Amino acid sequence: MLLETIGLTKHFGGLAAVSKVDMSIEQGQIVGLIGPNGAGKTTLINLISGFMQPTSGRILFDGEEVTGKKPHLLARMGIGRTFQITPLFREFTTFKNLVASFYLSADRSLWGSILNTPRYRKKEANILKEVEENMELVGLSKVRDELAKNLPHGYQKVLDLAEALAISPKLLLLDEPMGGMSQEETDLALRAIKRVHAKGTTILLVEHNVSIVMGLCQRIIVINYGEKIADGSPEEVRNNKEVVRAYFGGGYAA
Amino acid sequence: MKNKRFKAFSVIGLVVLLLLGPLFLESYYLHLAIMVFIYVIVASSLRTVYISGQLSLGHAAFMAIGAYTSAVLAKTLHWSPWYTVPLGALASTAVAIGIGFPFSRLRAIYFSMASLFFGIMVTSSAGLAPGLTGGFNGLHAIPRLFGFVRMPYYYLFLVSTLLILLILYRVEHSRIGMTFKSVAQSHLAASSRGINEGGMRILASAIGAFFAGIAGGCYAHYVGFIAPAQFGVMTSILLIVYLITGGKGSFTGPIVGTVILYLTPYIMGGFQGYAPFFQAGVLIAVIFLLPEGMISLPGQLMSWLRKPGEGRRAAIDAP
Numbered sequence: 001m002l003l004e005t006i007g008l009t010k011h012f013g014g015l016a017a018v019s020k021v022d023m024s025i026e027q028g029q030i031v032g033l034i035g036p037n038g039a040g041k042t043t044l045i046n047l048i049s050g051f052m053q054p055t056s057g058r059i060l061f062d063g064e065e066v067t068g069k070k071p072h073l074l075a076r077m078g079i080g081r082t083f084q085i086t087p088l089f090r091e092f093t094t095f096k097n098l099v100a101s102f103y104l105s106a107d108r109s110l111w112g113s114i115l116n117t118p119r120y121r122k123k124e125a126n127i128l129k130e131v132e133e134n135m136e137l138v139g140l141s142k143v144r145d146e147l148a149k150n151l152p153h154g155y156q157k158v159l160d161l162a163e164a165l166a167i168s169p170k171l172l173l174l175d176e177p178m179g180g181m182s183q184e185e186t187d188l189a190l191r192a193i194k195r196v197h198a199k200g201t202t203i204l205l206v207e208h209n210v211s212i213v214m215g216l217c218q219r220i221i222v223i224n225y226g227e228k229i230a231d232g233s234p235e236e237v238r239n240n241k242e243v244v245r246a247y248f249g250g251g252y253a254a
Numbered sequence: 255m256k257n258k259r260f261k262a263f264s265v266i267g268l269v270v271l272l273l274l275g276p277l278f279l280e281s282y283y284l285h286l287a288i289m290v291f292i293y294v295i296v297a298s299s300l301r302t303v304y305i306s307g308q309l310s311l312g313h314a315a316f317m318a319i320g321a322y323t324s325a326v327l328a329k330t331l332h333w334s335p336w337y338t339v340p341l342g343a344l345a346s347t348a349v350a351i352g353i354g355f356p357f358s359r360l361r362a363i364y365f366s367m368a369s370l371f372f373g374i375m376v377t378s379s380a381g382l383a384p385g386l387t388g389g390f391n392g393l394h395a396i397p398r399l400f401g402f403v404r405m406p407y408y409y410l411f412l413v414s415t416l417l418i419l420l421i422l423y424r425v426e427h428s429r430i431g432m433t434f435k436s437v438a439q440s441h442l443a444a445s446s447r448g449i450n451e452g453g454m455r456i457l458a459s460a461i462g463a464f465f466a467g468i469a470g471g472c473y474a475h476y477v478g479f480i481a482p483a484q485f486g487v488m489t490s491i492l493l494i495v496y497l498i499t500g501g502k503g504s505f506t507g508p509i510v511g512t513v514i515l516y517l518t519p520y521i522m523g524g525f526q527g528y529a530p531f532f533q534a535g536v537l538i539a540v541i542f543l544l545p546e547g548m549i550s551l552p553g554q555l556m557s558w559l560r561k562p563g564e565g566r567r568a569a570i571d572a573p
Binding site: 051081091099160167 | 424428429432433435436439440442443444445446447448449450451
């Protein structure tokens with residue numbers, strides 16, 4: 001089991017954004033996390049990646065207790081993530097964004113950088129090679145020298161995804177990676193996600209577009225009002241009465 | 255390629271000028287050059303803090319800690335300034351790390367406000383312990399490095415400044431510097447890539463404080479007199495003015511800014527009293543016409559000459 005949450009709960013004042021969620025993700029899976037607006041999907045991602053602290057409950061990653069750890073430590077353990085609003089380095093080009101991310105993930109040595117040691121220079125060369133490979137993998141080579149702020153929305157999101165790969169994540173949390181994209185951009189993102197998954201990365205995908213999730217994921221978790229209401233294969237989820245009620249209102253389920 | 259060669263030649267020319275210059279200069283101008291060296295170090299060390307997304311309004315306080323620690327040790331314990339200046343810089347670094355733990359949790363304007371009060375606190379506390387620090391009247395008769403001859407100071411500070419600038423340049427243009435800049439641009443992206451945001455802010459502050467402390471120590475053992483007012487809020491703000499008007503986007507920005515703005519009051523002769531107005535005017539002109547700072551002036555001039563009017567508008571529209 002790569003990721004396991006036990007009774008994970010997050011309250012904002014009186015509101016339970018996430019309530020007693022038990023879920024587990026196995027190595028190599030690509031799992032969809034769906035639910036209506038405000039169901040608590042992003043909060044769940046924020047809890048797992050350490051950007052929010054849970055009110056109660058536990059999180060286990062790779063068999064280790066990681067509840068309450070800071071985001072950067074979780075990132076170093078191999079939990080990567082993207083954001084709904086892409087936090088790119090806006091004044092850098094695509095290439096430099098990736099270089100920055102890969103630099104950031106490599107170990108830093110103050111003395112190495114001041115003295116410019118041969119070992120330090122060799123590491124730099126390796127990083128540049130990795131950047132080129134990853135840019136190719138997600139299909140961003142053609143916008144290599146564009147400034148991030150000038151990229152179309154979809155490309156920015158794919159760039160965010162590519163940057164998340166810098167830490168060589170074991171688990172990648174994707175928060176609406178295809179939100180607000182055109183068809184062409186959606187295809188680019190889908191291709192990128194499939195390739196990243198094919199390389200062996202476990203993925204938890206939050207997405208509004210149910211048909212995309214149905215096509216992409218082997219397993220789907222549905223939450224509503226912070227609670228898990230369904231967990232299973234796309235078939236099972238599609239036929240689950242509670243899911244239908246959550247999405248289409250009570251009248252349809254009857 | 256041509257550009258690179260031009261750059262190399264101008265650097266060599268500058269170094270030769272700096273090395274041979276003092277042989278032909280009057281002592282008064284040597285003094286100005288020495289002061290410029292000291293403030294170039296401080297302004298450049300402020301840049302290291304600045305690129306990590308922290309606009310400090312109390313950077314001169316680190317100069318004060320370096321200066322006071324070094325001066326008090328040298329005066330009361332009769333240690334050689336050669337040891338006390340580094341000790342002062344270490345004291346300054348230690349304080350930066352200490353306040354870094356709470357301060358690094360603050361972002362943007364909240365950090366600036368906290369640093370402002372830190373600066374005020376440091377200079378006030380120097381004033382409150384008159385037995386040791388001489389109080390608000392200052393500390394007199396600090397042992398000097400080389401007595402009253404200015405030439406040795408000039409060469410020592412020249413070499414130190416160049417060395418420190420080299421170190422700061424390496425820090426900024428390395429993975430560490432990239433980390434600082436990324437924390438400033440997007441703390442979300444940085445921390446989800448495994449960067450300890452607070453830790454990197456503290457590291458940047460510590461590096462900045464160390465070199466500000468060195469500069470403070472040099473100042474104390476060159477001038478021979480220090481008082482809290484020399485390291486007050488006004489000095490901190492002037493440092494920011496040097497940084498911004500010189501060019502906040504470039505390593506050479508604070509250097510150029512310091513050289514020009516520090517020297518202006520002295521070359522204005524009888525109009526010295528109007529220097530603040532002049533500096534304010536320069537600052538406003540730079541913000542409107544040269545958002546990239548004074549270092550972008552040559553390039554801007556060229557573009558204005560080519561397309562009158564257009565370059566100017568572009569500069570104003572730029573974010």
